[in-house]
Amino acid sequence: MTPALHKDLIRIDGVSHTFTTESGSLPVLDNLTLGVPENGFTAIVGPSGCGKSTVTRLVAGLLKPDAGSVWLQGQEVTSPRSVVGMAFQNPVLLEWRSILKNVMLPLEIVSSSLSSAAREARARDLLKLVGLAGFEDKRPSELSGGMRQRASLCRALVHQPEVLILDEPFGALDAFTREDLWQTMHRLREEEPFTGVLITHDLREAIFLADEVIVLSGRPATVQYTKALPQRGPRSLDQLYTPEATETLNILREQIKIAREGEEPGS
Amino acid sequence: MRQVFVPVLAIVLFLLFWEGLVWVNDWPNYKMASPSDLWPAFWRFKWLFLTFGWETLWRTVVGLLIAIVVGVLLGMVMGFSRVLREGLYPLLVGFNAIPKATVVPIVALMFVGQHDLNTVLIAFMISFFPIAVSVSIGLSTLEPEYRDILRALGASQMTIFWKIALPKTLPEFFGALKVAVTLAFIGTNLMEIVSPHGRGLGALFDSGKTNSDYPLMFAVLISLAVLGIALYYVVVVLERIFAGWAERQTD
Numbered sequence: 001m002t003p004a005l006h007k008d009l010i011r012i013d014g015v016s017h018t019f020t021t022e023s024g025s026l027p028v029l030d031n032l033t034l035g036v037p038e039n040g041f042t043a044i045v046g047p048s049g050c051g052k053s054t055v056t057r058l059v060a061g062l063l064k065p066d067a068g069s070v071w072l073q074g075q076e077v078t079s080p081r082s083v084v085g086m087a088f089q090n091p092v093l094l095e096w097r098s099i100l101k102n103v104m105l106p107l108e109i110v111s112s113s114l115s116s117a118a119r120e121a122r123a124r125d126l127l128k129l130v131g132l133a134g135f136e137d138k139r140p141s142e143l144s145g146g147m148r149q150r151a152s153l154c155r156a157l158v159h160q161p162e163v164l165i166l167d168e169p170f171g172a173l174d175a176f177t178r179e180d181l182w183q184t185m186h187r188l189r190e191e192e193p194f195t196g197v198l199i200t201h202d203l204r205e206a207i208f209l210a211d212e213v214i215v216l217s218g219r220p221a222t223v224q225y226t227k228a229l230p231q232r233g234p235r236s237l238d239q240l241y242t243p244e245a246t247e248t249l250n251i252l253r254e255q256i257k258i259a260r261e262g263e264e265p266g267s
Numbered sequence: 268m269r270q271v272f273v274p275v276l277a278i279v280l281f282l283l284f285w286e287g288l289v290w291v292n293d294w295p296n297y298k299m300a301s302p303s304d305l306w307p308a309f310w311r312f313k314w315l316f317l318t319f320g321w322e323t324l325w326r327t328v329v330g331l332l333i334a335i336v337v338g339v340l341l342g343m344v345m346g347f348s349r350v351l352r353e354g355l356y357p358l359l360v361g362f363n364a365i366p367k368a369t370v371v372p373i374v375a376l377m378f379v380g381q382h383d384l385n386t387v388l389i390a391f392m393i394s395f396f397p398i399a400v401s402v403s404i405g406l407s408t409l410e411p412e413y414r415d416i417l418r419a420l421g422a423s424q425m426t427i428f429w430k431i432a433l434p435k436t437l438p439e440f441f442g443a444l445k446v447a448v449t450l451a452f453i454g455t456n457l458m459e460i461v462s463p464h465g466r467g468l469g470a471l472f473d474s475g476k477t478n479s480d481y482p483l484m485f486a487v488l489i490s491l492a493v494l495g496i497a498l499y500y501v502v503v504v505l506e507r508i509f510a511g512w513a514e515r516q517t518d
Contacts, residue, residue: 057415060415060419061419062415062418062419079421080418080419080420080421081421082420082421084419084420085419086415086416086419088412088415090410090412092410092412092413092416094431094434094435095435095512095513096434096435096437096510096512096513105416105417105430106416106420108430109417109420109421109422109426110420110421139512155416159420
């Protein structure tokens with residue numbers, strides 16, 4: 001372990017994990033080691049079912065690794081901690097609450113010193129930032145898929161978590177809505193500093209949003225390839241269509257191909 | 268306006284059809300009483316209808332309330348624990364499959380003379396099953412992400428239940444409650460009819476039978492239907508208040 005890695009805000013150290021199912025045991029992670037520096041944004045890509053979501057559940061403390069350890073801010077993760085915010089492919093908004101009350105939900109759990117007026121103001125500010133001003137009192141069912149996902153991002157960030165975990169949050173959206181939300185992500189990153197982990201199937205999304213892209217091997221997953229991107233912070237969509245971007249995409253695509261070939265057949 | 272007018276019109280048409288059917292076939296009232304025979308029966312026994320109607324109503328409601336408490340608890344236990352669900356399910360299905368008409372004499376013998384207790388007990392036994400099943404299905408089919416958004420913040424199981432699992436199950440619960448209301452009425456009346464020296468509308472039906480007063484028997488049936496409709500709409504109002512969000516907006 002190099003000293004530099006110890007400065008990482010998120011640190012996954014030699015983690016192996018096996019699920020026990022009715023048809024036997026299924027090893028998903030094999031000696032996985034990776035780190036994300038403070039305020040960094042790392043995208044994790046890999047073949048379907050390679051254990052990417054397991055990584056997010058480990059970092060959130062929802063799952064304990066069989067071997068190895070997970071560290072947040074230099075402390076070993078043994079149970080869920082409120083420094084984490086999560087958003088999934090399914091926005092999982094509560095249908096009986098207004099958008100505003102949905103966003104305020106984490107503040108009801110995390111013991112914070114904020115007054116109720118301050119909580120509401122915080123939620124309203126975030127909704128405004130993602131372009132949902134005026135929709136605070138709507139029900140989730142009255143919003144489009146993209147708007148629901150925006151609200152879900154606000155909920156993940158409302159308690160100002162150190163770590164934002166995004167598990168394919170844009171996977172179910174159409175291409176144009178997805179590109180809008182990518183730009184919203186950059187805006188959020190500017191206004192709300194966080195350390196991010198993004199699980200995705202979309203290589204363009206990975207290189208547009210992240211500082212670093214990690215390719216996981218097929219199951220059981222370990223880090224196969226790491227690509228640091230030249231840019232940090234906001235960028236324009238045009239930059240996805242430069243020769244450099246195309247080259248990066250090709251390298252990553254090649255790596256995914258290798259990862260898939262390495263998988264046991266039939267899995 | 269339309270919401271009141273259409274159901275009232277439907278009832279009036281039904282009564283006219285009924286009256287016409289009896290008149291055309293020239294049925295005597297021991298074969299089928301007609302609506303015009305019922306008013307005299309109601310009027311003659313109006314105090315009995317009021318007091319016995321009240322007896323039937325309160326027993327049904329008490330039986331139903333017990334069914335809600337027991338059903339929700341059973342549903343929670345089965346919804347949260349897979350082992351208990353697998354263990355309890357066949358037992359509950361078996362219990363539910365027994366026709367309650369066969370249980371009535373057993374219960375009547377078990378608690379001889381305890382007419383109120385017997386009646387409430389049968390109303391409860393017949394109506395808790397759909398509630399237990401709906402709550403358990405509602406809880407066990409909760410998508411894991413819903414739990415995870417709160418669990419990741421360190422929320423307790425109790426907090427997750429109150430903030431997410433319970434409200435999310437309410438639409439299923441009210442759907443089952445609508446079924447349970449009618450079932451509880453059937454339970455109450457089964458016991459009232461079978462019990463000797465019973466009270467309630469079921470007992471009034473039974474005395475109509477003993478005295479060959481056919482219009483009275485039909486009048487009891489109608490008053491049971493009226494009580495059933497009233498209680499059903501009480502549940503509908505409660506559903507609007509507590510689970511109105513689940514209704515699709517139509518505009």
